[in-house]
Amino acid sequence: MQTNFTEDQLRDPSMAQANKILRSCVHCGFCTATCPTYQVLGDELDSPRGRIYLIKDMLENERVPDATTVKHLDRCLSCLACVTTCPSGVDYMHLIDQARAYVETHYKRPWHDRLLRAVLAAVLPYPGRFRAALVGAKLARPFRRFLPDPRLRAMLEMAPARIPPRSPRDDPQSFVPDRPRMRVALMTGCAQKALNTDINDATIRLLTRLGVEVVVAQGAGCCGALTHHMGKDSHGFAAANIRAWTQESGAGGLDGVVINTSGCGTTVKDYGHMFAGTDLAQEAAQISAMTMDISELLMKLAPDAALPVCPDHPARGMRVAYHPACSLQHGQRVTEAPKRLLAAAGFEVAIPADAHLCCGSAGTYNLLQPDISGRLKTRKVATLEALAPQVIAAGNIGCMMQIGSGTGVPVVHTVELLDWMTGGPVPAALTSDPLPQPVPVLRP
Template identity: 60%
Template structure:
């Protein structure tokens, strides 16, 4: 794609990077076939190719974002299916991230939209605040239909509906600690405690610690670790996202100095995609660029680490039939496709692929709150495809997908690591017990 940026514009590192991305696009349209919003809405401007045109025009003309650009960029899930499909290697992720930061700097959103985004940014990344907000949301659930009649207020209704009926108790697994390996230590890893996941389903990290320590891995939960920054990053809040990244890098750098780390293990694939991109996010920061690159190189999804370990013979799990839902951040963001299914099969489960597995379920961080109508259509399509293979359980590696899919099906939705923990000597997940 031809561009017409000025020399002064190209002196700006972010603009120069985006210009190189735009020039790689050859208008082929392969991305339209796998873009969930284009498949759902049929609007060219709701496809990656259409959004690239909008971003190009906005950045080339060095103008503030307008309502049209914001509407179509906001509808992007950042599922990154377009990057998996693109034959030209267009890094759409970095381009849309730049566009969102530009929108945040130059566009004044309507009052209700600003308020919702402030609430999400002030609560979701902080476990204590998030827990308190979920308690309030559960009390407000009966009032959710009242918000549906006014379109700008629909995200409030979506927030209330997504609040779980019951909230798990706090888990000691998220407290700073060193969990020693059983027997000879084979590896030493840091475990990302996470923010939303640690509140919504602490059993995931509990299963991770149990399984890894049994396999000879020392697991460190460091003090001072926080949100990875993904939630605010995808809302275009660049500086808060970088602050989260720097804080985590400092924590993990201390652990590297203290006893070395073989990996930084992540059990929420959305976080994994962001942490693996720290090297890009902080590439212009002389104090953090090198440390960020080291952290990104160490970041691994738990299934990546498990694929490197010697696993014992599995215990009998009854040949449970499992539909594997590959989160977008797993298959498109991190390009982890083989390991989860191979591990589940090795554990004795009957693994079934889901039709249209490349399409997003509609969760996408805060998307199912900010764009509830599109998210609901994608969720229903995903659940229909999952139920078509008649599984006894659904396995996935992302808490957002678990919440989104679990709200529309009676089939138990379980984190992949919980099933693997059960198969290799742990307890049966409560959802299927």
């Protein structure tokens, strides 16, 4: 793509980066085939290629964004399916991030939009506030039909029927096995600590069972993704994590930072880029380099994916529909590890059609764009249920909440199933009702 940034503009490192990314686009349109919003809306401006044109015009001319441009940029999920598809290696992730930050500083949204986004930024990254908000949403849910804004209705509907009690394992501490072979820091997250405490509990049990010392570091918290994707500053959250893990590494040594929420993992692995040229550049790059999804760490511990499972476990042969979260398959390019681990543990793993397409969760997207999100959820649930699974597994809390709100099939984290198969308790989602029996799937 031809660009026309001035020499003065290109002295700004962010503009120079945008110029480089824009010039790598060759207009081929391959991205439109895998873009969920283009699939649903059919508008060229709701495809990566269309948004790239809008971003080019906005940044090159340094103009105040208009409502139409903002609308189409807001509709982007940041699922990064286009990045996986692009034959030219266009770094769309960092381009859309820069565009959102530009919109945030140059465009004045309507007051109700500003208020809504400010509330989300002030609540979601803080587990205590988020838990209180969930309680309030649960109480107000019966009155949601009286709310004029569909986004407010979506917020009330997001609250789970049961808000889990706070887990003491999320507090700063160390979990030391009898014979440690590795020491890692576990990111316990923010929304996950309010929505589903079983995931961190299962991760800690599984890793210590495998001889890994697990540290919940003092001072670590939200990764920053929730505010980052709204164009707001996320560096404060990220810097706190970098300092906490760097200090922990210096004090007792760390073999890695393990993350069981793939949306967070994609962001933490990008800390090196986010802090390039700053005082934290070296520490940020080191943290990014040592960050692993839980499935990546498990593959390091068991390269052949053969965890020490119970050979006569009652769950052997259970049909699992595996949903690959966008942030895991596109953001981190982790595609095979979760499936291999589940299959080696004894589950029958089934993959839905169009597995590359987003479920519509995407951080705060299901709250800010409920109509598009709902349409994507309906499509995703249909492809998963077509597999006649007994359980659905995913590696991201946002996907789990989104899919779980649209199906009666139990939805659990991949690590919960692996913990169960290696001696842990039955996942809570599988204890309330009898498991659905698999329906024979006709194959040609």
